[in-house]
Amino acid sequence: MAEQRAASTGTPGLSGDPAVPSATDRADHADRTLEGAEGAAARTFLDFLASIRPAVEARLEQRWQAEVSRVARYGREVEAMATEARSLTLRGGKRYRAGLVVAAHLGLAPDAPLDAAYDVAAALELIQTYLLIQDDWIDEDPTRRGGPSVHTALGHTLGDARLGAVSALLSSDLTWSLAIGTLAHAPATPERIVATLRALCDIHQDVVVGQHLDVLGRAEDVEQMHALKTGSYTVRGPLVLGATLAGASADVLAALDRFAAPVGIAFQLRDDLLGTFGSEAETGKPVGNDLRAGKRTAVIAWADGRLDAAASEALRKAFGRSDxxxxxxxxxxxxxxxxxxxxxxxxxxxxxxxEAEALAASLPVSPRAREILAGAAAALRWRQR
Known part of the structure; x- marks a missing residue:
């Protein structure tokens, strides 16, 4: 998301962008975005992601193929709107959220078929695309996941930056509806589908509030903003969705919420570190992107008031300066x-x-799910060497 303020295998988009990567290419990129994760616990989670990713990717590809075909009859410009959102969805990403959805469901219904969990996981990845499209426009970011952001690509296709931005916002709306439809058609009882949809709406409301705090750039508590904007749909949200779909009790949901709190903040702190100190290979964006964008990351929040005159001047020359x-x-x-x-x-x-790994050890889920969720926390550790 505004990260603090500041399978088709060869179908090119109308803007002339590179073809959508193959599933293997996307899996490789997804592993690199968790680069630096070490230890057996982290590997447990990464291996789990690799095992569920093909099923999630297949659903995303199927949904987008059908949607692009459906809107193509309205003209090339409308088709481009869907094609660029599709390209962003299929162009990598960790599928971290999808993994948590499936892990939570598996933890409560270990013998149940996973088709419904895969559908909800795919729906959440579509929600991620919807949020990224808007976030990139808000931040005026030209790139995302190693390719052009949707508003940039559509601006090129339509020959007008403003039209590109408007088309991008509409493509995010299209993606949202695709996500809701994917969840609504998951093979589960109507009661559980409704409960899961209600949970998704609550998650979305938290994200909007957190995003607005980020845009204003005046959040006094950066970690609270992280909890709303990122933790709500990156960790707590996926766990709640997967568990609700499996019929979790209020006590189980409360335990998952306690576990999710430190993991959600950790996810954003890792992103802050990568956005400030990571390489382009790790982030898919130019080195120093967060500094140039003037984003108030946890790094900047900590440094505030602690820099000497020379360091403050060095930061001033780069912070919030796109040039x-x-x-x-x-x-x-x-x-x-x-x-x-x-x-x-x-x-x-x-x-x-x-803290999260310790909480995972006592979660009221299956032993296998405890291992996976502990690994999800361990995989977020990052230190630059």
């Missing part, structure tokens, strides 16, 4: 490292992961 040079970004990054900001956020991330 900052590579040398200016490097100097600002070095100032943040020297201030202790990177180490402080890494330490906080480690503490949150450890």
């Amino acid at each position: 900052a040079t590579a040398n200016e970004v490097a100097a600002a990054t070095a100032a943040l490292v020297a201030s202790g900001a990177r180490t402080a956020v890494e330490d906080r991330l480690d503490a949150l992961c450890a």
Whole structure:
């Protein structure tokens, strides 16, 4: 998302963008986005993601293929709107959320078929696409997942940046409806589908509030903003959706909520570290993207008031300046490292992961699910070497 303010195998989009990657290419990219995860616990989760990813990808591809075919009769421009949203959906991504949906369902209904859980997981990945499209427009980001953002691609296709932005916002609406339809048609009882849809609406409302706080750039509690904007649909949301679909009790949902709290913040802190100090291979965006965008990450929040005059000047030359040079970004990054900001956020991330792993050990779910969820927390650790 606005990360603090600041399978088709070869069908090109109308804008002339590269073909949608194959499922294997997307899996490789997804593994790189969790680069740095170490240890047996993290590997347990990564292996689980690899095992469920094909089923989720197949559903995403099927839904988009049908939708692009459906709207194509309205003309190339309308088709492009759907094609670019499809391209973003299928162009990598960790499928972290999808993994949590399936893990929660598996933890409560270990012998039940997973078709419904896969459908809900795919629906949540479509929600992610919907949010990313809007987020990239809000942040004026030209790239996402190693390719053009949807508003950028549609601006090129339509020959007008404003029309591209409007088309992108409408494509996000289209993606939202596709997500709701995917969830609504999951093979589960009507009662459980309705309960899951209600949970999704609650999650969405939290995301909107958190996004607005981020856009305003005045959130006094950065971690609270993270909990609303990212944790709500990245960790707590997927767990609630998967568990609700499996018929979880209120006590089970409360336990999952306690586990999700530190993991959701950890997810965002890791993203903050990657956005400030990570490589382009890790993030799919140019180095220093968050600095140039002027995003108030946890790194910036920690450094606020702790930099000396020289470091403050170095940061000023890059922060919120889209035209900052590579040398200016490097100097600002070095100032943040020297201030202790990177180490402080890494330490906080480690503490949150450890807290979550301890909570996972006593979750009222199957032993296999406990291992997977502990691994989901462990996989978020990140330290730059």
